[in-house]
Amino acid sequence: MVSGVSEVDVAAERARTPGVATGHHFNAAGAAIPAAETVATVVAHLELESAIGGYEAAWQAAPRLDGVYRLAADALGARPDEIALVESATAGWQRAVAALRLQPGDRVLAARSSYVSSALNLLTLERESGIRVEVLDNAPDGGVDLDALDRALRSGPVALVTAAHVPTSSGLVEPVERIGALCRREGVPFLLDATQSLGQLEIDVRRIGCDLLVSTGRKFLRGPRGTGLLYASSALAGLLAPLSPDVRGARWTHEREWVVEPGARRFELWEAAHALRLGLGAALADLAALGAPAVARRLAGLGGRIRTELSQVDGVRVVDPPAAGGAIVTFAVPGTPAGQVRDELAARGVHLVTVPASHGRWDLAARDLPAVLRASAHVYNDDADVHALVEAMREITARTRRAAPRIPAPAEPDPIISVLANGKRAVARPAPDVLDAVVVGLGVHGRATLHELARRGLRVTGVERFRLGHDRGSSHGATRMIRRAYPDPVWDPLVDEAYEGWARLSRDASTSLVRTTGGIYARPPGEPAGLRGPGCEDLTAAGAARVAPALRLTEGWTAVHDPAAGVIDAEAALRAQLRLAVAAGARVREREPVLGWQREGELIAVHTPRARLLTRALVVCAGPWIGSLLPGFAGELTPIRIVNAYFPAATTDLFGPPRLGCFSAELPEGLAYGIPALDGRGVKIGLDTGPAIDPDVPAEPATAAELALLEGIAARLLPGAGRVGESLVCRYTMTGDRRFLVGPVDGQPGVFVASACSGHGFKFAPALGAALADLVLGRPREDLAFLSPARLSERDPV
Template sequence: MSAPVDTVTTPPAPPGRALDVAAERDRTPGSFTGHHFNAAGAALLAAGTVEAVIDHLRAESLSGGYEAAKLAVPALDAVYARTAQLLGARPEEVALVESATAGWQRAVSALRLRPGDRVLAARSSYVSSALHLLSAERDHGVRVEVLPNGPDGAVDLEALEAALRAGPAALVTAAHVPTSSGLVEPVAGIGALARAHGVPFLLDATQSLGQLPVDMGAIGCDLLIGTGRKFLRAPRGTGLLAVRRPLLDRLVPEAPDVRGAHWIAERSWELVPDAKRFELWEAAHALRLGLGAALADLSALGVDTVARHLATVAGALRERLAALPGVRVTDPPAAGGAIVTFVVDGMDAADVQRELARRQVHLIAVPASHGRWDMDPRGLAKVVRASVHVYNDGADVHALVEAVREIARPRGGTASRGIAPAEARGTVPATPQVHASSALATHTAPAPRSVHPGARLRDVIVVGLGVHGGAALHRLAARGLDVLGLEQYALGHDLGSSHGATRMIRRAYPHPDWDGLVDLAHQAWAELEQASKTQLVDVTGGLYAAPEDRPDPMRGPGCRQVGAEEAARIFPGLRLPAGFDAVHDPRAGIIDAQETLRVQLALAESSGATIRDGSPVTGWEPDGDVVVVRTADAVLRTRRLLLCTGPWTATQVPSLAPHLTPTRIVNAYFAADPAGPLGRSGLGSFSVDLPQGLLYGFPATDGRGLKAGLDSGPAWDPDAPRPPATGSELALLAEAVAQVLPGAGPVTESLTCLYTMTSDRRFVVGEVPGVPQVLVASACSGHGFKFGPVLGEALADLVCGTARPDLDFLSPARLFPGGVR
């Protein structure tokens, strides 16, 4: 029987400040999307780092790149100061570069190695560094000598000293921590020997910055390279190069840039006096500010505090993996820090990686081609690499160990879908909780009092599987969350707001608040079509007409105003009343609604979502940090509850009832020749704001005739019987159709649905006021279907803690200016 999460045995942490793992998880949205063990590749970004990048990009969009960079000078200068503080260097000794490899190449090139120069390289050297040295050996006659390792797997310091005594050397280089194991090189010993012999020491700190203390003075290195994307938790595309004086003053870059040199005369130039001589003028300032934010976070936590936590978590992981049958930990004796490598007997490491990813445990397989000097002598073709960070807790360790156990020793039955190991966070009823500041805290609230504590804890439950619930279910499952979708009726039922064959997509809206969401919606439909390999949108163009004196005229990105005469040329089948004009949207079209519902749920299931129809939710209640959800036959637990319940939204959230009015809507098909003016050759999607209401519709394209409807109707109880369209309802609709579509024939069929109207005709999307772990999405007022896929992505963002200020104008909070009553 596997060990429960909270009983993981770890060595006692050394004295010092404890790390609040729960707080780190809370500010790391990605920690909610699975079990992430790839900090040595690219760590999860903190929300503040993301915001720093986005804020500068917004500034560039508003004022221009040059102007935004000028305003950001103090913040950019602070990045150099923070980097220097981290490294025990001076700000003028620091260059910001695009990657560790870019820093390596510029530094080594500036050494101007000559034929016969000896470079003493540790076996820990990374592939890009080794390839650069081997290229210099082949092309320029440099002599690369690979240093032997001692019995502990680290550089043999005696062999290094012998090599230094054997003759002059131009460079000593080592990786503090290699890419291929948890080895920690004795860098201070290497630095002391290099300094004693007057040889520059280049330290590759790519895998150590952010997980181990790195002080250039204490280590004795003259040059250092690093990257932002690994343990520093900065964006990709950021790196650093530090060169200590007096070596800095002697290094001349082979290809100086206007950033690092001044062109002072026709044939002469001079280098800037500091390490910026290695920089390029063109830089991603937003990413550099993200690096600065990440460095500030690390400084606030304290490198020593982080190092203790990572060593404790990785040590526990290494110990538990080593105890699994069929698993071999491949780290050498000199291993420590945050990286653990292993192999599973009889399996390729890449296959192990894929199997773990299926279980929502994310790490990486490292091939020997990324570290030949290290892996070949150890007979390793490929290893699985797990690397922990501040957001990893006991549940993560348990998830990885149990997933590897399952892979290494397959048993009967099938593995559960979704984030199976994440369920362990709520399945240990008898074990006391670990304090949140513990190195292996589980980041979970005590089990709700109202349900059995062994009940499965889902990441998200989505209630209502119409277009918006289905879209959210798909996007949440695609992010690796353990998500359950509940539908009260049969899938595809006709009692709500998402049924029927077609819906409209357009960019024309009366207010610019919608413009950004409209553009994202078009992108999201294209992505959904690509993912499903199904055409869902038929572009017909659209005309949207209203009286010329309407106070809030339609407009929108890519749309233009046209008069009645031009409108008649665009859509000969549509006749506008006197005094009307229109907005033409050439990208408007028709959505295949039925197919959309089908493919969203199919994609959700294929991504691991669980779907249950015929499961009405009878109630829900917050309980600590989780939500208890009650159905007719089960009591469920979830970290987040997402209510996409259409006309039943007021039932699920009674505080919204005064603001939501379910409304009965009638649509009908009218006889029309698809080859005539009411077919797609003479008509596209349209709406006309008439006294009877807003008439909308589509050309005769599917053999059923012209489709039209009015967006006005009586308030309706969604649980009341809904009879077919009455004669008076159809007569009103036919009157409106005859007014602007003179070629339409009689009604051939009709259908009814429910709109949920708000007073401002805007959606209600966001947190339920007063209950942050519950979200509501009522894309109501008759124009929400077109936003299905993009709202699904937005809801996934909100569930995962990513701010969406573009949705603020739809927030439920706007309905309660004086607070919830």
């Protein structure tokens, strides 16, 4: 045991940690290497059980087992009776949340830092019990937006607020004391996930103000796997009723009556791994001996150094948010899969892990990161470990750059010609920091344009006013439809380009982005002919039933069958576009609204709160905010509210291909559209009409009336689809003739607009990205005249 000191003796910690001899270990956030004494404690108790029996060994170890509660309480600033020993943080979380007995309609506010198991537990309760899970927005520094939390708490009763002190997906440190203060003000329980912080940061539950806390033993505590802690404040614990009481946490008093134990012990189970609990006690004793403040200082220093040194390695992108701190550092190598980098590091004796977006979807997917590499240090890491990590990354990225195909350098900028006072002409070239293009708005069309411009070797920067992957526009959500069926042949060449573009993007991204399902597009009797297209055929209602037996059309209806229709994996497509754009040299600026732009000679100056970007071309793909940057279009674009819903009872076997493909139907309420069950969430149904909205006001969740309307549509078209499950709200930006606006802005050389709007634009993203790149490079695209902003006086839809 190390005696209490003001600073950590790293050499001593390495001497008592045998695992450091096997490599350079940076996975304390996953499972830290235990100290020799902790391992010896576990083994000694197992040997005692083998010698005298499990019950007898537990009786003999009872004083030491009781001491674990005291050690855990000391680490948290709590009382021993407020501590339950559990098998994992997830086990503690699920028992605590179940004991809250949340009711239908109860609101739970969850931070984007929430761990996958916590999020899945809440989403299951939302789907099956009817609670409402509201995911809190982040502030620009990456932590919970405290103003948004304040508004949410004031807007109505809240049953629970939850956040991860430090997430699994980055080095972010949430402002937990300020979250706790807001919750205390409103009398709302605050559940803190301290899985990644206990043993790394100083924790005091009284100062933080959390009512519940869960953590694990295997991470920064350096305890055994299979151990965890649950803290329940004395003020709240007595109000909680465990859903499945156990003989350890309750007493059976009468034939049909029982009472639960006081305090947090009510959450425990009789059966427990006593050897592991004693090992947890040994690890907690180590933390107390070293001193939590000294450990926190040491780990913060290591994390800061790793973050700084990795950011200086060419080819490495540190992706921690500004509010990061402590020992966890996340990074990526654009253009190289995280798993490949992890394996190459392991081959060099450097061990860390990757975190996929599926383990932190509210965070990583929202930041368009399919996975990150996570390095997490502990007290046993020294200078040699850090050097090994940084040098290994330098070697890996250098080799990757040598192996990568060479991207041609952009052509030398055209000269700027000035006429001097003496009549002679002077030639000057743009300064090196002049960009070839700035793309404003990084939804699907902005990303497609950014990718295409970077792929062609141009110096380009994309600017996004919100966080990447936000849900304030039209590009979020899991899936989109693609079809060849369109009402007029003028669309056919662009449709062909779109299909070719998705195939190329799939190849470049090494992933399949489009699944062919076929499509049925139906209209009632008396409606004029609608869609047509290459390879499509007209069907009666009976014919449609043979093609898609899950879809019910009444007698007299007709339909168009498009065998080439399918479903785009929208989330994967957005990630691929951005990843390939960055790999080709594009720069990205998120959470940075464009305040305005102006001409400066032959160049355009784009102003944001943090920069003045000089560029030769400006491409505005800002959706409902186009009018604020290009006022001439403000009266032509109307943002409307659109609601989509999933029907989980409409399962893949009954409502997926081949029984159901993509579909739409002209109904009195509007055009209903749907995507078959493919991903386990059921059929997705929407209606492409809704009220006009202010894009600057965050969308409210779908109302009961909106969901009831979609349930009625599902009952008519898909018998047996059942009730609505999850729902999402998005915006369509509509033009009067429902056609896109794509092309140069009249009277503004070098300025282009792309509003691929009116609800059917996602499918065209690769084609329109290529078209906009052509226009930026001065190549005419007469084939897009029917979408040109110059045709706004026309009102006949095509």
